[in-house]
Amino acid sequence: xxxxxxxxxxxxxxxxxxxxxxxxxxxxxxxxxxxxxxxxxxxxxxxxxxxxxxxxxxxxxxxxxxxxxxxxxxxxxxxxxxxxxxxxxxxxxxxxxxxxxxxxxxxxxxxxxxxxxxxxxxxxxxxxxxxxxxxxxxxxxxxxxxxxxxxxxxxxxxxxxxxxxxxxxxxxxxxxxxxxxxxxxxxxxxxxxxxxxxxxxxxxxxxxxxxxxxxxxxxxxxxxxxxxxxxxxxxxxxxxxxxxxxxxxxxxxxxxxxxxx
Amino acid sequence: xxxxxxxxxxxxxxxxxxxxxxxxxxxxxxxxxxxxxxxxxxxxxxxxxxxxxxxxxxxxxxxxxxxxxxxxxxxxxxxxxxxxxxxxxxxxxxxxxxxxxxxxxxxxxxxxxxxxxxxxxxxxxxxxxxxxxxxxxxxxxxxxxxxxxxxxxxxxxxxxxxxxxxxxxxxxxxxxxxxxxxxxxxxxxxxxxxxxxxxxxxxxxxxxxxxxxxxxxxxxxxxxxxxxxxxxxxxxxxxxxxxxxxxxxxxxxxxxxxxxxxxxxxxxxxxxxxxxxxxxxxxxxxxxxxxxxxxxxxxxxxxxxxxxxxxxxxxxxxxxxxxxxxxxxxxx
Numbered sequence: 142x143x144x145x146x147x148x149x150x151x152x153x154x155x156x157x158x159x160x161x162x163x164x165x166x167x168x169x170x171x172x173x174x175x176x177x178x179x180x181x182x183x184x185x186x187x188x189x190x191x192x193x194x195x196x197x198x199x200x201x202x203x204x205x206x207x208x209x210x211x212x213x214x215x216x217x218x219x220x221x222x223x224x225x226x227x228x229x230x231x232x233x234x235x236x237x238x239x240x241x242x243x244x245x246x247x248x249x250x251x252x253x254x255x256x257x258x259x260x261x262x263x264x265x266x267x268x269x270x271x272x273x274x275x276x277x278x279x280x281x282x283x284x285x286x287x288x289x290x291x292x293x294x295x296x297x298x299x300x301x302x303x304x305x306x307x308x309x310x311x312x313x314x315x316x317x318x319x320x321x322x323x324x325x326x327x328x329x330x331x332x333x334x335x336x337x338x339x340x341x342x343x344x345x346x347x348x349x350x351x352x353x354x355x356x357x358x359x360x361x362x363x364x365x366x367x368x369x370x371x372x373x374x375x376x377x378x379x380x381x382x383x384x385x386x387x388x389x390x391x392x393x394x395x396x397x398x399x400x401x402x
Numbered sequence: 403x404x405x406x407x408x409x410x411x412x413x414x415x416x417x418x419x420x421x422x423x424x425x426x427x428x429x430x431x432x433x434x435x436x437x438x439x440x441x442x443x444x445x446x447x448x449x450x451x452x453x454x455x456x457x458x459x460x461x462x463x464x465x466x467x468x469x470x471x472x473x474x475x476x477x478x479x480x481x482x483x484x485x486x487x488x489x490x491x492x493x494x495x496x497x498x499x500x501x502x503x504x505x506x507x508x509x510x511x512x513x514x515x516x517x518x519x520x521x522x523x524x525x526x527x528x529x530x531x532x533x534x535x536x537x538x539x540x541x542x543x544x545x546x547x548x549x550x551x552x553x554x555x556x557x558x559x560x561x562x563x564x565x566x567x568x569x570x571x572x573x574x575x576x577x578x579x580x581x582x583x584x585x586x587x588x589x590x591x592x593x594x595x596x597x598x599x600x601x602x603x604x605x606x607x608x609x610x611x612x613x614x615x616x617x618x619x620x621x622x623x624x625x626x627x628x629x630x631x632x633x634x635x636x637x638x639x640x641x642x643x644x645x646x647x648x649x650x651x652x653x654x655x656x657x658x659x660x661x662x663x664x665x666x667x668x669x670x671x672x673x674x675x676x677x678x679x680x681x682x683x684x685x686x687x688x689x690x691x692x693x694x695x696x697x698x699x700x701x702x703x704x705x706x707x708x709x710x711x712x713x714x715x716x717x718x719x720x721x722x723x724x725x726x727x728x729x730x731x732x733x734x
Contacts, residue, residue, distance in 0.1 A: 148661065148681060152544055161545065172662065234519065235512070260661065263540050264521050269477075269509035278593035279477065281506050284655070296596070300656070301502035302607045303414075304600040306475065310593035320662045321655050362518035362557075366548045371539065371687065377694075377707040384718055387711045391693065392725040394709060399691050401613065401670045402637065402729055 173256025620675020678703025
């Protein structure tokens with residue numbers, strides 16, 4: 142689970158020009174990760190067995206992933222683990238996948254659920270890379286999931302351009318979750334009270350036995366030179382007049398000037 | 403071939419995807435000035451006949467992995483074929499479309515090769531040392547990041563559809579074509595595609611369409627989507643929908659444009675009765691021309707629109723469809 146800036150946030154760029162200023166932002170559980178948490182809870186409820194662990198990582202000092210983890214615990218997850226320490230700061234999808242993989246190898250699991258992408262970096266990369274680093278299969282962008290505990294396998298519906306791929310895979314498997322999979326619940330008041338008593342453990346890079354040189358900015362394969370606002374669009378033209386005049390003008394422009402028709 | 407770019411040209415059912423050809427075009431443009439060879443790779447069950455066609459789009463060499471077992475997409479198998487080929491060719495970059503398939507292969511491939519990955523690029527530049535500087539949207543298109551690999555090693559990039567132009571060269575029937583052996587060491591458990599269910603059914607896929615007409619809450623009901631569909635048909639485009647229209651059950655999620663739907667960058671995007679919330683903009687703001695039709699002059703969509711008409715879309719859309727049809731007839 143990744144904590145991300147709220148999607149309505151007004152973003153400003155730091156003086157260095159290579160990142161956003163996070164100091165005044167409010168953060169939320171990445172919306173696609175909510176589908177992942179909800180799916181895990183529903184699977185546990187359906188099977189009447191199992192344990193749901195939520196794993197997150199603090200990638201920026203100003204992030205408050207504990208809050209997001211408590212939200213997931215309040216939804217019903219059993220325990221939470223936060224990877225924390227300066228070694229995890231900065232970095233790219235590869236160092237994130239590397240860190241998560243080392244942590245996951247210390248936990249028992251059958252299913253690893255991720256959001257299909259985080260709505261800040263919009264990469265859609267980490268879940269699949271964890272699968273590759275663990276040497277297990279993955280099914281990405283899933284909007285329907287059947288879990289068969291006896292045969293220890295899943296059947297997942299994955300959204301592609303012109304249809305649905307129906308994919309089979311055996312445990313352990315990575316699933317990345319797409320909208321439509323479920324409707325994430327809101328934490329209930331008793332859930333929020335209970336969440337305060339649930340374990341939220343912090344693991345450092347020593348705890349997961351990984352050399353800090355492979356993590357964060359020092360392990361990253363990619364460097365952000367700068368971030369900038371998208372190219373500004375020219376001020377648009379409102380076509381005036383009655384319906385017929387405005388429409389005729391629009392069709393003329395699309396044909397003669399824009400060469401679209 | 404250390405001086406090469408490897409392009410994975412995706413196909414489904416023997417049909418090459420445009421974006422793979424766009425990737426070839428961009429690779430060719432990047433490589434021509436620095437003498438970089440453009441190697442294309444196609445993978446599937448009945449794809450060899452497409453191999454020769456690729457020269458017309460900029461390929462100077464084609465690698466074909468063809469086998470019945472490759473009929474359905476497999477992330478593990480496809481990524482292994484490409485990583486084996488990359489280990490042999492040592493290209494400066496591996497490019498593919500940022501499609502459902504490309505975005506699925508690229509992370510595995512980059513992790514296998516322990517190399518940099520840039521998803522969904524909208525601009526690429528080659529430096530003198532042959533490393534690629536890429537521009538990619540983040541935060542739903544609110545910002546662009548300009549990124550570069552830390553070391554001078556192979557990198558994997560996926561490119562956004564409809565952004566880079568494909569080439570149209572004279573086909574060269576004598577370019578070298580090499581058939582690849584299938585990877586044999588498959589002891590690991592892999593995900594298997596059991597079947598592919600078509601949902602769009604013959605209609606043009608949203609992310610590939612040059613023109614998209616989308617409808618939102620302003621349509622007031624599912625029955626009125628026919629106004630949008632008629633305009634889309636007249637324009638030869640595809641139909642999209644806003645989140646509001648999808649959440650109301652007027653259209654399935656596969657039509658949704660925006661943050662939790664599809665990201666499109668057509669030549670022309672016509673937003674009908676869509677207010678243009680930031681989440682919707684995330685999916686369509688890179689369209690070349692944006693036309694907004696909305697009754698509320700204060701709707702945020704007009705800030706983004708290249709052309710806007712303020713008014714009742716139930717009056718405007720039928721007239722617009724008629725005018726487009728008239729023009730088409732005149733030009734035909």
